Amino acid sequence: MTTVFGIPVVVILGQLTLGLVNGAFYAMLSLGLAVIFGLMGVVNFAHGAFYALGAFAALVALQHFGIGYWPGLLVAPLCVGILGVILERLFLRHVYRLEPLYGLLLTFGLALMIEGGLQQVFGASGQSYPVPESLQGALNLRFMILPKYRAWVILASLSVCFGTWFLIERTRLGATLRAATENAPLLQAFGVNVPLLVAATYGGGVALAAFAGVLAAPVILVTPQMGASLVTVVFAVVVIGGMGSILGAIVSGLALGVVEGATKVIYPEASNIVVFVIMALVLILRPAGLFGRE
């Protein structure tokens, strides 16, 4: 068996793909955060709660309505997205004209309500979601064994990230969105329904988080708190990458996932904190973030 520094290559590659899978989730979540922040100036603390909500929606769809994984991948984000639009209309729209800190506090409250509610309904212990039949088993790539589901997660999240980037940077709708980010009152004067656009963006952003939640459901234990710890890491990713650029959010998300995986091989005790340590280093060396402009 080939080894590097006494560690089998198979183990290293396994941890790196696992890191890439985690990075895929970081990328999808920080992407949604960046899009929502760009347009609304609100840091969505409830992002992790929506991620958990997506996983639970898929679970309920499977257990009570017989909706399987593939349709669940569409249905769950759709439901969560609609909920996001409703919450935006009910609560969030009132804080845009206030200091950005109030948006953070408001969405923190929403996160507590969603996560507390999930815990009351489903219990704290967690449930598992079966891996869909077509993605069970593993691919033998000679140099490593790649579980099919992991490959699918990486593929799916990369396509979704690319799709979102394309939508925002290369389509007419995206151009309108970017215009709203620059100057919303002017866009409104041109006859664009900006409040609708904002609500739809928030819905889209949280639907993205829910999609990540469904993707994650078969590989992790589905618990009400599954998003709470993740969102802290994603915040660190966002501080590292800077929220100004969409591509920056995707790249730093993936990269930090891989770094985390590599740390698991070299020094497992530090794998939980490596992202925060990198964040501290970035703050010292490049306070505005790697892709940030200030």
Place this chain on the structure above:
Amino acid sequence: MRYSRILTAAALLAALAIPASGIYPVFVMKLLCFAIFACAYNLLLGFSGMLSFGHAAYFGSAAYVTGWLIATQGWGPLGAVAGGMLASALLGLVIGALAIRRQGIYFAMVTLALAQLVYFVCLEAPFTGGENGLQGVARGTLLGILPLKSDVVMYYVVLAAFVGVYLLILRIVHSPFGQVLKAIRDNEQRAISLGYEVRRYKLLAFVLSASLAGLGGSLKTLVLGFTTLSDVLQANSGEVILMTLLGGTGTFAGPVVGAALVVTLQEYLSELVGGWVTVIIGAIFVACVLTFRRGIVGELGARLARFRNR
């Protein structure tokens, strides 16, 4: 101003009479510890305009250090509390120096992330007892004469500490240093252009706030006799924000009122509604932000001022 003086005097008298009233003193002590925590937090958010989302790190690390010094090193209560505060001050110095490199929401996210780092350290470090926390921390004897084992003696010590913190914060805010902090809060660019070393002021405010938060945590360990991971959890950081926001950010009495409400709510509401208490706390957050951002004391003060101007 006159009303607030009368109210403060009445509250102090009531606090002095608590041991004779039959109210469970440990509950009031816990409440006072969180009131210290919230007042310390308010020094940062209310008077310096910095939203830290990770204040549990200072509260919790001081709680752990105090517990560790007493339980394993055999220190007395005074030294252990001082040691706890020193630890949280140092932690505040490091995290504060990093966090003030960014402003606003980024500042909040940095403090949150670094507090999570502290949480992981507390979870895995050998001296914190992991999931079990530190148990059996004896209160000991203060200065060789005051037996803290008695709840009444302990109560008056905690009350004295609380009054001390309250007066200290009044003094800080009304000092020239406090005025500069307020200037930074209201317009950082202008404070810079006036020639103030803004970063130094912010860092000092951060360290002061962290050490006073640590005092709250250390005293809580002493009162309850144990420390657990819940002291360093993100939820604890959230609760201190809620206490401050609910009571009134940037008012002196607000955090005390907020701490009293939130601690009472958790103590009694959790018996009534069980796990829904998290949902209710979340709903209070939302209601606070949407309807009364000045908090209870802030709103009352504003009403009173309007009434008088009529």
